[in-house]
Amino acid sequence: MAEEQTKETRLGSVKDMLRSPLRTIEAVRQDRYKSLKVRIFFTVGTLAGVPLLIVTAVCFFWLHAVLVDDFSSHLRWQMEHARAGLEYFLSDRISSLRYLASAHPYASLVNPQSLREIFQKRKQEFPELIDLEVVNADGLQISYAGPYSEKGKNHAQQDWFVRAKVHGVAVSQVFPGDRDLLHYVVAVRQYVPERDSFWILKASIDVETLNRFVAEIGxxxxxxxxxxxxxxxxxxxxxxxxxxxxxxxxxxxxxxxxxxxxxxxxxxxxxxxxxxxxxxxxxxxxxxxxxPTTLERIFTMLKREILAVYLIIVFVAIGVWMNYRTTHSIVNRIRDTEKAREEAITHSEHSAKLASIGRLATGVAHEINNPLAIINEKAGLIKDLFEMYPESSGCQREFLPLVNAISESVNRCRTITHRLLGFARRMDISIEPINVNDVVREVVGFLERELAVRNIRLELNLDENIPQIESDRGLLQQVFLNIANNAIDAVSDGGEIVVSSMPENGSGLKVVIRDNGAGIPKEVLKHIFEPFFTTKQKGKGTGLGLSLSYGIIKRLGGTIEVDSFVDKGTAFTITLPLAAELDRSVQ
Ligand SMILES: Nc1ncnc2c1ncn2[C@@H]1O[C@H](COP(=O)(O)OP(=O)(O)O)[C@@H](O)[C@H]1O
Ligand SMILES: [Mg+2]
Structure with a gap:
């Protein structure tokens, strides 16, 4: 039962959060922290992610440059190797021709028979040799050994002839030649000092020899x-x-x-x-x-791997984030549950404490009431005696004021004991159908003068849809008056008080009295419902208002709750059931 009530009050205060501006301040603060969290998260994410991206990009481009360089050097090495081979081959051919020209007498070279023999021998060593030819200084063919002789052929206009004549040696471009056998020419000049003239030994070589070197590039x-x-x-x-x-x-x-x-x-x-x-x-x-196929393949692989690594990083980050969120929410839930439990324990301890204080006060008030009645009665008797015996008038003048003072003090004591007894619900309760909005309006009517003097704005925010309830009009008036009086004391001149009423989803209604006054510090909040607890100056506060109100509301089957923020204000929320179920647990 007590637990249920706690739950109900808690639910009530959650709903209230949506309505009360005091709660809104808290909500705004929460929102601010949330957006701060998001901003910090993204800033940290950017700070960590951007350098990673830059480093990856730089590494990627460096690697690209290094690989291209490596690839190019490899190509260059292969080509230089092939070129050197070809140059060596050509110079070898030239040396070999030079040797032929100088090792054999001119007469045997111009003799077709012996030239053919020399050619045959050469061809055995070097099968790509197509023919050998001796050409005189005018470019005329003197002798020829090979498959396609055309006697008297003149080479004077040929490029290779001109070059050999001038430089002593020539390598020609590739010719289609006779019968379309692709070949090129290597020619050397042989000087004849006796005649101050020269002749040229020319060899045609199959183009296949060139293909071989090109193929060597691999x-x-x-x-x-x-x-x-x-x-x-x-x-x-x-x-x-x-x-x-x-x-x-x-x-x-x-x-x-x-x-x-x-x-x-x-x-x-x-x-x-x-x-x-x-x-x-x-x-x-x-x-x-x-x-650059290999290069491209390496880069595609590299790109794929980098992408995979990034995906892994993203997945791990998401995993870590989700893990963090889950842990966070579990811990939060545990914390909330523990907090709620602690609050419930504190709440019930507080209620028990207030109830026992109430019982104590009632007991004391009750015990004091009887002697007070005797004192009052005796004082009255003394007064009567004075009146009966007027001859004692001398004494009468001195004693009567003293007896009156006794009666006055006794009356003051009785007021206090009555109020204490009221706290303990020893008062008579008369239940009737009530429109709580009307009760609120009546109370505000009592306060109008004071509000006007202190220039305090009181706003009524009454929901006309609240249900009619069965309760005690006089007691409710007393409660609203006590709380409203406290609100007036709490606000400075020109302050603001808002009284709202609202239905409580079918189970009754709620009245909230909110002020924008000084608020109540935490250590004071614990004690405000205790009898005789006051922070007000002597003579200004009795400390009974809230304890009395607490007792009354409890007695009427409702709850009373307080939310307060120092320097922002205080809100008292009174929840009342549709019909007062009189709580007889507190006697
Ligand atoms: N609206 C309020 N704003 C600030 N303090 C309050 C408010 N209502 C109650 N209090 C605190 O609770 C104490 C107890 O109130 P109450 O029981 O009415 O006694 P009293 O008004 O005689 O001091 C007050 O002295 C004050 O410190
Ligand atoms: Mg008061």
Missing amino acids: LTERDDAFLIAGTDMLQTHSRFHGAVFQRVAMPSLSQQRGFTLMKYKDEVSGNVILGATRVSGSPWTLVAFMK
Whole structure:
């Protein structure tokens, strides 16, 4: 029963929270903490997350640069290796021709028979040799050993002839040649001092020898490598750009010796890394278009891994957050339950304490009442005796005021004992149907003068839908008056008091008397319902108002609750049942 009542009062105060501005202050404060929490959470999140993102981005780009560099160096190393091989091969061919020219007498070289023998021997060592030819200073063929002889052929206009004549040695571009056998020419000049003239020994070599060096770069099937002459003419077969002599769309390369490495968007292969290096002593440039497939694969993998790590971080963070929230709410619930339990214990202890104080006061008042009645009676008797014996008039003048003083004190004592007895519900209770709003209006009527003098604003906020209840009009008046008087004492001049009434979901009604006065400190709050407890100056307060009101409301089956914030104000909430169930537990 007591527990039920506690629950009811608690529910009541939760609902009240929505109505009372004092509760609203608390709610605003809670909201502020909540938004502060959210802001701190996001700031900390940003402070932790942004550097992480920056570090990841920087690492990613560094790694990208390092990998591209590594990839390019690898390509460069492979191409330089192939170029060096080709240069070595060409110089070997030239040396070999030089040796032929100087080791054999001119006469045997111009003799077709012996030239053929020399050619046969050479061809055994070097099968890609197509033919050997001796050319005189005017470019005329003197002798020829090989498969396609056309006697009297003149080479004077050929580029290789001019170059060999001037520089002593020449390597030509690739020719289609007779019968479409792709080849190139290596030629050396032999000086004849007796005649102050020269002749040239020329060898045609199969283009296959070049293909071999290009293949050495070791490319995958998505890459392409070839030799070009000039700026863009193919000299070997290209996987994606066509056959020999076709032209390749290329960026203009520096014609100086050296290595070029660049990113290039090719029409056929798309984005590639282009490597190019000049083959010295020849008209060729070795070119490779390499798809950065491995690189792309590494980066896709890397991106996927980074994404996975971030997802894991996010999931872990969410997990930790949810864990924290759950723990937090469980702990909060435990704390709330414990708090509610403590409050319930305190509340019931407080009620028990008030009840026993009430019993004590009643007992004392009751015990004192009888001797008081005797004193009063005896004092009255003395007065009567004085009147009966007027001859004692001399004494009468001196004693009568003393007897009157005794009677006055006895009356004062009786008022107090009566009030105490009222607290103990020894008063008569007369139950009748009541409209509580009317009772409130009557009480306010009593106070009007004082309110006006002190310029206190009293607002009535009465809900006309409250139910009619069965209760004691006089006692309720007394309660409202006590509480309203306290509110008037608490506010400074010009203060504000609001009296509201509202139905209490079918079980009765509620009256809230709220002021914006000084409020009650916690340590005072514990004692306000005790009889004779007052913080007011001597003569101003008796300390009986609230104890009496508490007893009355309890007796009428209701509850009385207080919410107070220092410097903000106080609200007394009186809950009354539809019909006063007289609580006889307090006698
Ligand atoms: N509205 C209020 N604002 C501030 N203090 C209050 C209020 N109502 C009651 N009190 C405190 O409770 C004490 C007890 O009140 P009460 O029992 O009516 O005795 P009294 O009014 O004679 O002091 C008061 O002395 C005062 O300290
Ligand atoms: Mg009072």
